[in-house]
Amino acid sequence: MSFLLTAAQMRANEARAMNSGAVKSIDLMERAGQGVVDAILSRWPEMSGTSGRALILCGPGNNGGDGFVVARLLHDRGWNVDVRLFGEIAKLPPDARTNCDRWLKRGTIISWQTQPKGWGNVQLIDPVDEHQTPPDWSPVPVADPWQYTLIVDALFGIGLSRPLDFKEGFSAHLPECDLRDEPARPKVVAIDIPSGLNSDTGHVPEDADALWADLTVTFNAMKPGHVLADGPFYCGHTVIEDIGLKNGENIARLIEAPSFFLSKTTGHKFGYGHALILSGNKGKCGASRMSARAALRVGAGLVTLGCPEDALAENAAHLDAIMLEVINDATSLTNYLKDDRLNAIGLGPALGTSDREKAIVATVLDANRATVLDADALTLIARNEDLFARLHPRCVLTPHGGEFARLFPDLAEDLKNGASKIEVTQQAAHKANCSILLKGADTVIASPDGQTSVHAAAYDRAAPWLATAGSGDVLSGLITGCLARGADPHQAAETGAWLHTEAALAFGPGLIAEDLPDQIPQVLRSLGA
Numbered sequence: 097m098s099f100l101l102t103a104a105q106m107r108a109n110e111a112r113a114m115n116s117g118a119v120k121s122i123d124l125m126e127r128a129g130q131g132v133v134d135a136i137l138s139r140w141p142e143m144s145g146t147s148g149r150a151l152i153l154c155g156p157g158n159n160g161g162d163g164f165v166v167a168r169l170l171h172d173r174g175w176n177v178d179v180r181l182f183g184e185i186a187k188l189p190p191d192a193r194t195n196c197d198r199w200l201k202r203g204t205i206i207s208w209q210t211q212p213k214g215w216g217n218v219q220l221i222d223p224v225d226e227h228q229t230p231p232d233w234s235p236v237p238v239a240d241p242w243q244y245t246l247i248v249d250a251l252f253g254i255g256l257s258r259p260l261d262f263k264e265g266f267s268a269h270l271p272e273c274d275l276r277d278e279p280a281r282p283k284v285v286a287i288d289i290p291s292g293l294n295s296d297t298g299h300v301p302e303d304a305d306a307l308w309a310d311l312t313v314t315f316n317a318m319k320p321g322h323v324l325a326d327g328p329f330y331c332g333h334t335v336i337e338d339i340g341l342k343n344g345e346n347i348a349r350l351i352e353a354p355s356f357f358l359s360k361t362t363g364h365k366f367g368y369g370h371a372l373i374l375s376g377n378k379g380k381c382g383a384s385r386m387s388a389r390a391a392l393r394v395g396a397g398l399v400t401l402g403c404p405e406d407a408l409a410e411n412a413a414h415l416d417a418i419m420l421e422v423i424n425d426a427t428s429l430t431n432y433l434k435d436d437r438l439n440a441i442g443l444g445p446a447l448g449t450s451d452r453e454k455a456i457v458a459t460v461l462d463a464n465r466a467t468v469l470d471a472d473a474l475t476l477i478a479r480n481e482d483l484f485a486r487l488h489p490r491c492v493l494t495p496h497g498g499e500f501a502r503l504f505p506d507l508a509e510d511l512k513n514g515a516s517k518i519e520v521t522q523q524a525a526h527k528a529n530c531s532i533l534l535k536g537a538d539t540v541i542a543s544p545d546g547q548t549s550v551h552a553a554a555y556d557r558a559a560p561w562l563a564t565a566g567s568g569d570v571l572s573g574l575i576t577g578c579l580a581r582g583a584d585p586h587q588a589a590e591t592g593a594w595l596h597t598e599a600a601l602a603f604g605p606g607l608i609a610e611d612l613p614d615q616i617p618q619v620l621r622s623l624g625a
C-alpha cells in the first residue's frame with residue numbers, strides 16, 4: 097500500500113531517524129543524490145553508456161545539497177557538469193555546505209541571487225568568493241539550456257516557503273515549457289518536487305511560477321503535491337527512491353488496484369446484494385440507467401431502477417436485466433423499502449429537484465441504508481439544511497467541484513485560495529458525517545472516521561477521456577454496486593474510483609459514458625475476479 101506524506105510528516109520521519117541514531121543526515125543526503133542518479137539512468141539507460149553534459153541548479157537549502165551530490169556523482173561518471181547556485185555558499189545549511197565543498201574539489205560554482213533593493217534585473221556573479229561579498233555584481237550570461245543533455249532542478253523542495261518568481265532568474269535555465277515535446281531538448285529532472293510547486297497541495301499560486309520536469313525523483317513516499325491539482329503536469333513522471341527512512345504518520349493512502357471482494361465464488365444472487373437506483377421523470381432518465389447498468393456490471397446480484405409511472409415505458413424500452421419498479425413518491429418508496437434485502441441505494445443522476453425528489457431524498461436518508469448521493473440529490477441537500485442534517489456514515493456523497501462549492505461554500509473558498517484538497521475533503525466529511533468523494537483527475541475520498549484516500553488518474557493512469565457527460569453517473573452506479581456487494585462506504589468509493597478510471601483506460605480515446613459499464617468485465621477479468 098502506498099501513502100502520501102506532507103512535508104511536516106517527512107521531516108518528522110527524518111527527525112525520528114536522527115534521534116534514534118539510525119542514520120546521519122549527511123548519509124540521507126548521499127542516498128538521496130544517489131537515488132536521483134539511479135532514477136535518471138534507469139529512466140534513460142542510454143545516459144549510463146556515455147557521459148553527457150549536465151547543468152545542476154542548486155538552491156539555498158538541502159534540496160540544493162542533494163543537487164551537489166548529483167553533480168559530484170555525475171562528474172565521477174565522466175560527465176561534464178556545470179553547477180549554478182541560487183544564493184551564497186556561506187549561508188548553506190551544514191550538509192549542503194559539506195556537499196558543496198566536496199563538489200568544489202571537482203569543479204566551480206556560478207552563483208546568482210536576488211538583486212539588492214534598487215538594482216535592476218537579476219545579476220549573475222561569477223565565481224562566488226565564499227568569504228566576502230563580491231565587490232562587483234558583474235553580469236554573467238545565462239547558460240544556454242540547449243547545450244545540455246540533462247538539467248537538474250535542485251532549487252527548492254519541501255522547504256519552499258513562498259511563491260517562486262521567475263523574475264529571480266530561475267526559468268532562464270530551462271527550455272520553454274511549450275517545447276516539452278521537442279526531442280532534441282535536454283531532459284529535465286526535479287529533485288523531490290519541481291521548484292515552485294507546493295508539495296502539500298500541488299498548487300502553484302496565481303501569479304507565481306514553477307519549473308517543469310520530465311522526471312521527478314522523490315524520497316520514501318510521494319507527497320500530495322505529486323498527485324493533486326497541477327502536480328502531475330509539472331512533475332512529468334514521478335519515481336520514489338527509498339532512502340531508508342521509516343514512514344510514520346501519513347495524510348492519505350494512494351488508491352491502488354482492489355485486491356478483494358470483487359470476485360464471485362458461490363452463492364445466490366441475493367448474496368451479492370440488491371441495489372436500488374432512483375430516477376426522475378420521462379425523457380431525462382438516461383443518466384440513472386447508466387448508473388444502474390454500472391451497479392449491475394460491478395456485480396450487484398440484482399439492480400432495480402425505481403421511477404415514476406410516466407417514465408416506465410421509456411425505461412422498459414432500454415432495460416432487460418435491470419428490473420423496474422414504479423416509485424411515484426416518497427410513500428411508494430417507503431413501501432418498497434420494506435424489503436430489507438434492498439441493501440444499497442443510489443440517487444441523484446436524472447432525479448430532478450422538485451418537492452417529489454426532496455421528499456424522496458429525505459425518505460432514503462431516513463431508511464439508513466448504504467446510499468450514494470450524487471448530482472440532483474446533492475443540489476437538494478445543499479438547498480435544504482434538514483436534508484444535510486439527515487446524512488449519516490453509511491452515505492457517500494460524490495460531488496464535482498461545483499456541487500462541492502454549493503454544499504460547502506467556505507471549504508470551496510479555502511480550496512480556491514490554495515488549501516489542500518485532502519484537508520478540505522476531510523473537513524467536509526467531518527461536517528457532513530459521511531464519506532465524501534470529491535471528483536477530479538485527483539479524486540479525494542474522506543470519511544468521518546478519518547480514513548482518507550487519493551485516487552490519481554495521472555501519469556500512466558491519466559484518463560482525460562473521462563471528461564465526458566455522464567461519466568460521473570457511471571461512477572455513482574459503480575459505488576452503489578460495491579455497497580450492494582457489502583463494501584463499506586469508504587472502500588466502495590475507493591473501489592468505484594479505481595474501476596472507473598480503469599474502464600476509461602481500457603476503452604481509450606472516443607469514450608462516452610455508455611461505454612464505461614461495458615468495460616468493467618474486462619477490468620474484473622484483469623484483476624482475476
Ligand SMILES: NC(=O)C1=CN([C@@H]2O[C@H](COP(=O)(O)OP(=O)(O)OC[C@H]3O[C@@H](n4cnc5c(N)ncnc54)[C@H](O)[C@@H]3O)[C@@H](O)[C@H]2O)[C@@H](O)CC1
Binds near residue numbers: 128157160257287288
Ligand atoms: N527527510 C528529508 O526531509 C530529506 C530531505 N532532503 C532534501 O532536503 C529538501 C528540503 O530541504 P530544506 O528544508 O532545506 O528546504 P529547501 O531546500 O526545499 O528550501 C529551503 C530554502 O529555500 C528558501 N526558499 C524557499 N522558498 C523560496 C522561494 N520561493 N524563493 C527563494 N527562496 C526560497 C528558504 O529560505 C530556504 O533557504 C528536500 O526537498 C530534499 O530534497 C534529502 O536530502 C534527504 C532527506
Ligand SMILES: Nc1ncnc2c1ncn2[C@@H]1O[C@H](COP(=O)(O)OP(=O)(O)O)[C@@H](O)[C@H]1O
Binds near residue numbers: 535536560561567596
Ligand atoms: N481529466 C480527467 N481525468 C480523470 N478523470 C476525470 C477527468 N475529468 C473528469 N473526470 C472524472 O469523470 C467524472 C465526471 O463526473 P461529473 O463531473 O459528475 O460528470 P457528469 O455529471 O457529466 O457525470 C468524475 O468521476 C471525474 O473524476
Ligand SMILES: [K+]
Binds near residue numbers: 159286
Ligand atoms: K526541486
